[in-house]
Amino acid sequence: MALGPRDTTSLVMLSGWDATxxxxxxxxxxxxxxxxxxxxxxxxTAVSGELYNDPIWSALVxxxxxxxxxYRVGTSNGMELFTEYGRPDPKRADTQGHMxxxxxxxxxxxxTWDYLRKARMMQIEADIQDAVKDVRDKYRVxxxxxxxxxxxxxxxxxxxxxxxxxxxxxxxAASTDVDFTPPAYGGNTFSSTHEHYVPIAGGAFTxxxxxxxxxxxxxxxxxxxxxxxxxxxxxTTVEGLTGFVPTARNLVTYGNTQDLASFGPTxxxxxxxxxxxxxxCKIWVVPGVPQYYGFAWKSYGANSQRNxxxxxxxxxxxARPTIQAFPDPRSGAGAVYPLQYMMFFTEFGVGxxxxxxxxxxxxxxxxxxxxxPS
Numbered sequence: 001m002a003l004g005p006r007d008t009t010s011l012v013m014l015s016g017w018d019a020t021x022x023x024x025x026x027x028x029x030x031x032x033x034x035x036x037x038x039x040x041x042x043x044x045t046a047v048s049g050e051l052y053n054d055p056i057w058s059a060l061v062x063x064x065x066x067x068x069x070x071y072r073v074g075t076s077n078g079m080e081l082f083t084e085y086g087r088p089d090p091k092r093a094d095t096q097g098h099m100x101x102x103x104x105x106x107x108x109x110x111x112t113w114d115y116l117r118k119a120r121m122m123q124i125e126a127d128i129q130d131a132v133k134d135v136r137d138k139y140r141v142x143x144x145x146x147x148x149x150x151x152x153x154x155x156x157x158x159x160x161x162x163x164x165x166x167x168x169x170x171x172x173a174a175s176t177d178v179d180f181t182p183p184a185y186g187g188n189t190f191s192s193t194h195e196h197y198v199p200i201a202g203g204a205f206t207x208x209x210x211x212x213x214x215x216x217x218x219x220x221x222x223x224x225x226x227x228x229x230x231x232x233x234x235x236t237t238v239e240g241l242t243g244f245v246p247t248a249r250n251l252v253t254y255g256n257t258q259d260l261a262s263f264g265p266t267x268x269x270x271x272x273x274x275x276x277x278x279x280x281c282k283i284w285v286v287p288g289v290p291q292y293y294g295f296a297w298k299s300y301g302a303n304s305q306r307n308x309x310x311x312x313x314x315x316x317x318x319a320r321p322t323i324q325a326f327p328d329p330r331s332g333a334g335a336v337y338p339l340q341y342m343m344f345f346t347e348f349g350v351g352x353x354x355x356x357x358x359x360x361x362x363x364x365x366x367x368x369x370x371x372x373p374s
Contacts, residue, residue, distance in 0.1 A: 031121040044323050047132045051321040059299035061309040063319035070097035075184040098178045100312035101166045101349030102159030109342040146350045147295045148371030150197040166351040169358045170196040185221040196359040201366040207241045210279040213296035220356035222298035224280035231289035246276040292364035293371040310353035
């Protein structure tokens with residue numbers, strides 16, 4: 001048995017707080033700590049649901065608590081001609097595999113004993129909103145980084161041990177420690193030099209960029225329509241391309257002389273919005289995507305296992321973004337004053353699920369360079 005009292009640092013979920021006890025404590029404006037807990041719980045539930053249901057993120061990802069993936073690679077020998085006495089040769093598929101990262105992130109709310117005695121609820125709400133914004137930003141940056149990074153993730157710091165790798169999409173064997181020969185499809189065969197990270201000199205998106213991305217996905221059996229994300233700085237260029245069809249705009253009455261995309265304007269809570277279509281690609285402008293970069297993929301539905309990214313969560317955790325709030329276990333805070341040294345905590349890692357279902361473009365140089373999202 002352990003010596004000493006069990007204090008509030010033992011609590012790992014806000015549902016563990018005793019609401020009756022918390023009513024004994026108040027902020028300076030008379031708001032009880034129970035109300036603070038309720039606000040925290042509401043914020044965590046809201047941001048988790050927002051990330052899970054977001055039209056772009058859910059079209060990109062699926063979730064698992066397993067650390068590894070295995071998938072088919074290469075080319076089979078095909079069918080044999082039937083003979084009356086002959087027996088076909090048995091064949092088996094070649095497979096390859098990789099691991100998924102898992103990293104922990106935290107964000108201190110910094111509520112000291114003295115601050116909580118003097119704080120007002122408006123200040124507390126501002127602190128919570130600011131922390132939720134940081135959770136949302138971290139999720140966005142981790143997803144976009146994996147889309148625009150050609151090299152592998154590795155190392156214990158990424159939850160991959162000393163020899164595990166989490167690679168990107170199809171790329172030449174010289175750029176990864178997990179060689180990948182895409183499975184043959186529709187008469188197309190591939191080699192381990194097949195590349196989905198495509199640099200293009202010129203400094204601007206062209207219609208050919210989208211046509212080429214479509215062809216890259218189509219040759220692996222991913223059928224239209226496709227999703228394509230770009231950054232804010234490239235929106236005007238893309239809207240001016242021949243063949244681009246805009247969405248209908250709010251507050252505008254259209255006649256019968258202009259073609260319009262079949263989907264209406266979509267504005268998301270993460271700041272992203274759809275602007276139109278070109279070469280079977282639905283174009284999304286996503287804040288945080290660096291200029292000159294784009295990424296195309298086929299979505300198989302919200303959080304489908306066939307989507308390009310796989311998010312690893314803690315073992316046994318729900319298959320969705322999970323954010324917890326609890327007193328910082330490193331602070332040494334006891335039960336003298338509840339809620340002091342509160343922090344947000346989340347643990348997840350972003351890896352690639354289908355290495356053929358995604359292709360990145362960098363249109364500012366003939367040599368690939370990883371993008372740095374913000």
